Amino acid sequence: MAALERLGPYRIGRKLGRGGMGTVYAAEALDTGIIAAVKVLSAALGRDDGFRERFEAEIDTLRKLRHPNIVRLYGFGEEDGLLFYGMELVDGASLEDELQAGRRFNWREVLQISIKLCRALRHAHDRGIIHRDIKPANLLLSTDGEIKLSDFGIAKLFGHSGMTADGGVIGTAEYMAPEQADGRPVTNRCDLYSLGCVMYALCAGRPPFRARSLPEMLHMQRYAEPEPLRTFAPEAPVELEQIVADLLVKEPDRRIPTAMVLARRLEAMEHGLLRRERRSELDAADVDNEEFTYTPNVPLDATLVGTQVDAESSPPPEQQDELGFELRSDDDLPPTRIAPSPHQQRTLAPGELPSTGHTESGTVQLVGAEEAGPGQPTMAAPVGATKSSLASPAKRFTSVEETEDVDAPPVASRGPLISPQTVLLLGALVSLAAGAWYFLQPPTADALYRRILLAAASDKSDALSNARPDIDEFLARYPNDNRAPELRGYRAEIDLEKLERQFQRRPRGGAEELSPVERAYATAIRAAELDPELGITKLQALLAVYGDDAEISDRGRQCLELAERQLDRLQADAPEQLAANLEQISRQLARAEAIESSDVAKARSIYAGVVELYGDKTWARDEVARARLRLEQLPKAP
Structure with a gap:
C-alpha cells in the first residue's frame, strides 16, 4: 500500500x-x-x-x-x-506510559486529576454518553499538566467487531466494571468504577487486580475484593482510601452515584485535609513552645531509679518484685537526692515533690524526699518502662476480711427497705423515661449523612431537594464535621436549581421587583430560547459587567453562577445548532434556485426572506450574501 x-x-x-x-x-x-x-x-x-x-x-x-x-x-x-x-493532538504522554516508566503519583496529584476527570465525565454523562473504557492508556497528560480523556465511545464502537488492539484486552479488563464483565447493561456508574481503578493504579503503581489470563481477570473483577489502597500507598489519606473503596463496590447501586457527587466528595476531602494540616502545624508549633512538668505518683519515702539495663545486668527473678522492678536492701540506698542533669543541679525545697530529671543518656531517676526507711525497697525501672508505669503507686491488695471489725456485734437482720413491687415500678418508669429520651434525641451526624447520600443517589429529580431539611439540620448541629463542606455544596446546588426554576416560571411581566443582575439574567435566558447566539452575547456581557463586583448580593451571585452554567451549555451546543440552522437555510436557498426559471416571484420572496431573517446574524453571513447576489441577478419584476 x-x-x-x-x-x-x-x-x-x-x-x-x-x-x-x-x-x-x-x-x-x-x-x-x-x-x-x-x-x-x-x-x-x-x-x-x-x-x-x-x-x-x-x-x-x-x-x-x-x-x-x-x-x-x-x-x-x-x-x-x-x-x-x-x-x-495532545502533546504529552498517557498515564499508562508514565506508570510503565515507573512514575508514582502522589495522592495530591491523583486528587487533582480525578476532580478534572469527574467534570469531564459529568459533561459526557449529561449528554447521555458513556465512555466504557476508562484506563490509564486513554488518559493523556499534556506537557502543561492538563489531563485529557480520549477515545470516548470507542469501546462501544469496536465491541461488536470481534477485534481489539494488540495487548489491549487484558489492559482494558484490569479497569472493567463487574457488570461489564457480566455482560449486563452499561451505565454511568461503570465509568466511575473504572475511574476508581485508575485512581488506585496511580497511587499504588499497579491496578487493583493482577491476573495471568483474561478469564481470570474478569472473574476477579466480578468476585474478588482488592487490597486496601494504603497497603501499596501508605502515604495516601484514609479518606481517599475510603472513596476508592466506595467506587470499587461490586454492586452498581452501592457505588458513588454520579460524577458530580464524586467530585464534591473529593473537593470536600481536599478542603478537610488542608484544614487538618494547618491545624496540625499550629498544634506542633504550640507543643514546641510548651514545657511539660511530670510529677510521679509515688510515696515520698521511696527511691525510684530508672536505668538502661541490658539482659546481662538484669537482676535475677528472686531480686525482682511482681512488676519486674529490682529490689535492693536498705543498705544499698544512696543519699536522698535528685539525680543531677547535665543542664542543671538543684536540691529539693522542703515539702517539694520529686520530679523527673533527664540524664545525658536519656534515663530518668526519681529519688524520694527522705531516705528510705527499713523495709522500703528501691525500685529500678526495667527497660521500656513508660512514664505512666513509673508513676503508678505500689500495688496492694486488701482482702475484705481485713476490713471487718471482728469485735463488732452481729447486726440484726432487717426486712428490705423497698418492696419488690416498688422496685419493679421504678424500673418500668426508668425504662419508659430512657426510651422517651432515646427517641427524642436528635439524629447523629452519620445517620443524617446516610439519609442525604441516599437522596443524592436517587434517580428522582426532586430527591435531593426533599433532603434539604436534613442538610440544614446537619450543618446546624455539626458545622465542623469534615463532611460539612460536601453538604454545603449540596445545599448550594439545591438553591441554584430552585432559583433557576423560579426564573423559568416567571411571567414575562413583573420584572420591576428584580435587581439589575436578575433582570439582565432573565433577559439573557429568554433571548437564548429564540436565538442562542444572542443569548451567549448577553450572558457574556452580564458576566463582564457584574462578575467582579464584590458588593453584589447573594441572590445576584447565584444569578452569576447560573449565567456561567447556562453559557457553558449554550457554547457546547452552539456548533451543532448553528450547523443545523445553516443546513436549513442552504436547503431553502437551493429550493429557490431550483424554481427561478418557473416561478421567479416565489424565488425572489425566498431570497428576500433569508436576507430579512438572517441579515444581522454573523454566522449566516455567507448564506445572506448568496441570497443578495441571487436577488441582484434575477430579472426585475414587471
Missing part, C-alpha cells in the same frame, strides 16, 4: 502509532492549519457494512463533546474505502 499523503482535509504527516484497529498519524488541516491526530481504521473494518453504520452514528454522537478535559473530535470521513477520524 502506497504511503498516505492526504485524507479529506488533512495532509498526512508522520506515523504516531499502530495497533490492531488501525494507524494514527499526525496531520495538518489544510483549511485551518490545525495539527490533528488522524486515526485511519484498518481496511477490514471498512469492508464491514454493519461496522460502517455504527461508526458514522457513534462518531457523530461524540461530536457533541466540548470540554477542556476531553480530547476533541474534529470530524470523520471515508476515502478510497478507508474510514478515518480526526481528533485533537
